[in-house]
Amino acid sequence: MDTTEIIVTLAGLALSGFVIWYFFFSARQTAAAVSTSNGVQQVDITVKGGYSPDVIEVERGKPVQLSFYRDEENSCSEELLMPDFSIRRDLPAFKTTLVELLPQQAGTFTFTCGMGMLRGSLVVK
Template identity: 80%
Template sequence: MDTAEIFVTLGGLGLAAFVIWYFFFSARQTAAAASTAGGVQQVAITVKGGYSPEVIEVERGQPVQLSFYRAEENSCSEELLLPDFSIRRELPAFRTTLIELLPQRAGEFEFTCGMGMLRGRLIVK
């Protein structure tokens, strides 16, 4: 192997390590729901190349309102799936869509785009 091949190989290994770290080990933005006077837990989520925040913590047995603002026109993000709550909604571009649910049991529940590429988690305590 000559010097150029060594640099290309090391660069490829470095990029692969970065991708693995980013998707599996990097810290995710977490938000705890804010409760209103009526006991409703509310969280605002921006959809733009992913969900921000990506991890949401709520309390079991209290109503939850998730406000998804889709700040893009990417076709991947036009649908939201919360399969554990039997929720499937269209998310219009540059609009806020309100999702209401009542978590009855503790656990971690995944939400995704229609293609399954964008992912988030709802943690019920």
């Protein structure tokens, strides 16, 4: 192996390590729902290349209102799927879409875009 091959191999290994760290071990932005005076838990979520925040904590047995603002036109983010709650919503670009649900059991429930590339979690305590 000459010097160029060694440099390319090391750069490839470093890049692979970064990708693995970013997708599996980096800290996720977590948000706890804010309860309104009428007991509804509310969270604002921005959709732009992903969900921000992408981990949402709510309390079991209380109604939840998620406000998804899609701040892009990327076709991947035009649909929201929450299979554990039988929810499918279209997310129009540059508009807010309300999703209401009532979590009855504790656990972690995944939500994704229609292609499954963008991912988030609803943590019910």
